[in-house]
Amino acid sequence: MRRIIVLFLAIFLVLGAGLASAQKVTLTVALMSSDIPEATQAFLDAFVAENPDIQIDFTSLPDDVEGFLQPKAASGELPDYMSINGGSFGAGLVDKGLILDLRGTFADKNTIDAVKPQFTSPMGKLFGIAGGVSTSVIYYQVKAFKDLGITPPDNWEDFLVACEKLKKAGKTPLIITPADGTIANTLWSWGFANNIVAKYPDYAKRFREGTMPLDTPEFADVFAKAKVLYDKGYTQEGAVSTLYMDGNQMYIQGKAVQQFAGSWLAGSLLKTDFETGIYMPPWNAKGKTKVPIVATETGWAVAEGPHKAQATRLLDWMNGKGFHYYQNARGNIPDLKDPMGPIKLDQRMKTYLDKLYSYKLTSGLWFEFIPAATMQLIPKLYQEVLLGQKTPREAAAAFDKAAKDAVKK
Amino acid sequence: MERRGLTEAQRRQIVCFLFTLPALAVVFVFFLFPMLRSLVLSFTNWDGIGHDFQWVGLKNFATVVTDSSFRQVVVNTLYLIVIYVPVLNVIALLLAVAVYNSGRAGNIYKSMLFFPNLLSMTVIALIWKIIYNNGGILNQFLKAVGLKILARDWLGLPQTVLPAMSFTIIWFAVGYYLLIYLAGLNTVPVELYESAEVEGVTRTQKLFRITIPLIAPSVTINIVLSTIGIITLFDLPFVLTRGGPGYLSETLALHVYFYAFVQLQTTYALALAVLLGMFAILITSIQLRLLRRREEASR
Incomplete structure (x- = not known):
């Protein structure tokens, strides 16, 4: 009898866990972050804690973002959320409808205009949000x-x-x-x-x-x-x-x-x-x-696909409440109108x-x-x-x- | 139940064919189809992402071949074939003869020589990068023993980059080819050596008159495999030098990668990959023909 009860409990737990995970959306996230692995994990964990309906399957990108994304784009397997550089490659992706036009998102509204032309395609679509100002x-x-x-x-x-x-x-x-x-x-x-x-x-x-x-x-x-x-x-x-x-x-x-x-x-x-x-x-x-x-940092883009709503949520979070996790680790120059968190910018860099x-x-x-x-x-x-x-x-x-x-x- | 019209042999053939279908499907989906698709796309202007393309004939091939870097990349690949294939095979063969029948000590040598093959080529390249770096172990050693004049930027100079790379590949590969030669040596009847000894034949004569002719199939395998290894060499130069300085250590396979994933010119990469495949088939066919002829002559 005891064995039967244990068996039922085990089945119940397995099914329960399966149902719980079935309700969650798994976002595939690929970020260029080899220089800040701990901070990347920290901000992804913080995002998941605030968004319990999302779990993240994370890949750290090599330096050549385009080289990583190009075959994935060709095979229709772009990550839901990804690092992207300003320039012609991302413009091509958005004009082909493979990544989202981010105009009108919270991330777009909270970013200064100076860093947008580099992330805008010839058709006028905003294909990425810069991770900051760079020089x-x-x-x-x-x-x-x-x-x-x-x-x-x-x-x-x-x-x-x-x-x-x-x-x-x-x-x-x-x-x-x-x-x-x-x-x-x-x-x-x-x-x-x-x-x-x-x-x-x-x-x-x-x-x-x-x-x-x-x-x-x-x-x-x-x-x-x-x-x-x-x-x-x-x-x-x-x-x-x-x-x-x-x-x-x-x-x-x-x-x-x-x-x-x-x-x-x-x-x-x-x-x-x-x-x-x-x-x-x-x-x-x-x-x-x-x-x-005066240029842009590698930024972020969202793939066109079934998880675009959740990935856009991550984008908005990264360009709002979550930005400081990333910025504090890199010490880079913010490009947000309202950083919504403690920004750590070295005084020498401020003067510069x-x-x-x-x-x-x-x-x-x-x-x-x-x-x-x-x-x-x-x-x-x-x-x-x-x-x-x-x-x-x-x-x-x-x-x-x-x-x-x-x-x- | 017996089906009419089919003989026993035919039925057996059908069953055999059905059994091989899964394997054939894997070969077709993962090997033949991508290969044929690449061949077709190499004659188009496909952008590597979308589904639209037009035929451009031989334009991609012409662009790749007339590119200023192409000649250098072919020269590098040929240089590596000319240096690596004979040197590697001579060293592997001599070591195989030396450690064959050497008892327990021979086993230790074999394990040591084969050890690099247990590591990934990327790891090997990183290790040798640390050794060759300007402030690396090799230069530190040379300075410590009073040979500062020999210390140099091994991977940054035109004169040293390819020899340095060749040395690393030989160090990595020798154990693998040694094993193939050892397998060949196992097939040579011991009585032949015993008779030769009775006749007063020297060690060198034994090597050239008995060993090498009788392990000719192993020589053929090793020469062909090492040539293909060089023609498709990618990971070592990618990690060690990224093909630099300039194009001086860039191999054909690395050039394909740069076209495809750095310059994002997919059709040029495909055209070069097709040429690379044809080059590999041509070289190995010539080698096989010559070596088989030699094998038959030595029988």
Whole structure:
């Protein structure tokens, strides 16, 4: 008799658990979060706690968001909620009806307008909500600068003088990371901003139309600046094969005085054992006004599908009550009208932002406007230029051809 | 109950066919269909996401082949085949002969040599990345023993990147090919060696006159497998160098990946994948033909 009761109880419990889980919706969530795994888990847990009808099947995305999403889009298996970058890839997805047009959502209304054009398709659809404002900066060891009487340089010529002083003092002046695509966030984007954007403020439109003149001395100089730094010995040993993560670690370990990296790394690079300062990359010529980078962080999108209502709820939560979980971990620059929670922004970054927002002309980051077909080219061309296999002018010509071919295709 | 019109043999054939159907279905769905679909799409302008496309003929193939990086990528793949296949097979064969019949010590050597095969190629690449890095173990060792002049950015220089990569692949693969040679050595009659010894034949003569001719099928398998391994090599260069510096360590398979998932030019990736497949079939067919001829000659 006892056995029968136990058996019935077991069946009852199993059925009960099955029914309970059947009522829940499982959202597939894929986020680029390898740098903040604990915080990601924390905000997903917090969301689930507030939304007991939802459970989450989470995947951490690699850095190349598009490479992950493209085959999933082709096979109709996009995650319900996903990371997405501004630019042509997401625009293609929304115009094909694979992801939602987010206009009118709470997330849309709570986000500042400045970060929306990069996430808007040619058909005017809002395909993603930016995770914040981004830029890239030069992080530097304050003590090393003070000891050598260096003040943060304001133009390219002064930057070279500062690097020379550091080199003579036996220090490695600057870390660059041309082994992967992240060099495009720094040397390429700042070079492009200061050499090209001032002359062609409508650069994004020109890229789309294939009319951006890039086989020029000004664009060649974007590559030439890296060559100058490398040839003069201002970069770390083994610079050509240094990856993004290696470069960050080298700076944290104090192996170089400066690191050219994204504002999204403020959460780790401003918390070094030594005092770190930040300044605006002086990629402008002496006497010329800087054109700084004001761009978007990787954002979030919602797939068209049976769970779009629940995924939109997560989107609204991430761009409202839940934003601080993500922001506090990254220390990045918020883009919300009302962050609805405690924002942690380093005072150094606040000061930097006040200055950054005072510039009238700014530029985006590379991935927001160059054709996807040319993305892989940037690190390859830098590597070839640094090793002397291509001249900066040849690199510019190769990029020009690839950008125009991509539009023709 | 006997069906009219079918002989016993025919019925047996039908039953056999029915038994193989599930396996054939798996092969068709997961291998043949994707392959044929890729072949068809390589002649179109499919964008990799939607369902619409138009025929473009050989345009994708022409674009891929005339791309400035294509030549370098083919040269890299051929370089790896030329260096890796002979060196790997010579080392594996010599080690197999050395450890064959070496008792317990031989078993320890075999286990040690096979150990890298238990790890994923990604793990191997990460380990060797740490070794080759500018501040890595290799350079630290060279500096410690007074050979600072030899320390360099092994993965960042045109002269060293492919040799460094080749060394890693050989280190990884030698145990696997050694096992195949050992299996071949097991088929050689011991009496032949005993007779040869009586005749006063030297070790080198035994190797070239007895061992190699008699394990010719193993040589054929190893050469073909190692060539296919290089033609389809992806994970090691992806983790170790991402094909850099420039395109100097990019293999054909890695080039396909970059087209498909970084540049998002799916049809170019498919066209190159078709060329890669044809290249693999061509090279291995030539090898098989030559090696089979040699096998027959040595019988």
